[in-house]
Amino acid sequence: MGKSDRKQDERMERDNRRDRKERPHKHERREKYDNQRERTEKVKRERRSRSPHGRRREERGDRDVKPRIKQEERDRGYERGESPRESRNENVRVKEEVSMNIKQEREFHDRRRQENRRHQPENPFQSSNNASASQEENDEAEAPKEREKPNFETSGALTEDTNTYRGVVIKYNEPPEARKPKRKWRFYIFKGDKEMPCLHVHRQSAYLLGRDRKIADIPVDHPSCSKQHAILQYRLAEFTRDDGTTGRRVRPYILDLESANGTFLNNQQIEAKRYYELKEKDVLKFAYSSRDYVLLHENSKDDEDEEVG
Secondary structure, eight states, X not given: OOHHHHHHHHHHHHHHHHHHSOOOOHHHXXXXXXXXXXXXXXXXXXXXXXXXXXHHHHHHTOOOHHHHHHHHHHHHHHHTTOOHHHHHHHHHHHHHHHHHHHHHHHHHHHHHHHHHHHTOOOOXXXXXXXXXXXXXHHHHHHSOOOOOOOOOSOOSSTTTTTSEETTEEOSOOOOTTBOOOSSOEEEEEEETTEEOOOEEOOSSSEEEEESOTTXXXXXXXXXXXXXXXXXXXXXXXXXXXXXXXXXXXEEEEEEEOSOSSOEEETTEEOOBTOEEEOOTTOEXXXXXXXXXXXXXXXXXXXXXXXXXX
């Protein structure tokens, strides 16, 4: 008997033994799996008991929730005669069906709401007056707006290049009747009961008062004052004498440059962009500053006016 024949006989005998061997029943398979699961859980418990964290969990009585849920799913699968993988697939399929049903139900209700809004009748309780008022409002909203009328006032853009001093654009231009006074006007400044040094304001035709010391002729340092607050301007104006003849004289005027907190003449706020003639002993205040500016000249006791021609 050759070697190849011996191997062939052994193979046939092994096949026969495999055929005679009966396939175990599904309950026997489950019992085998349960025994194996018990052994693995026992090993896990022993490993946990060795660690301090595991001992604390056993003392508190905590258990893993996720493995317990998985085990319940497996048990349900075994009851239906399914393998663990088939039971998991069944759970996924059920979840997908539930989510699909919820989505379809939402879409159905959305469509119904849209149809109800589309076919909803007008409010029967609305009065005719309210309806007419709403119609008028709609007509006014639909009416075209009137175009803005042209504004021919000066914008200051043309004088920006010629009226710039030390890099700052001045808000004011001197009028043609501006003159330098011959009378020596002065500002006597009082802060409460304290007298400050007086200011001689007769050496030029106009003085700029403001908080910006870079361009101001008379600095006003109070924080409530504007950078370009007011202008003291000398102008040549006509007047009538007692005998009926006319003459001309240079008089001081104050002009507010649209300041934030205003200019006050004898405790009365003046309008912006308007000349106010100043007289002897007039008192000026700027914004919320506590300083009083009293206008006087070298012959304040005399009441004579300065005449030109």
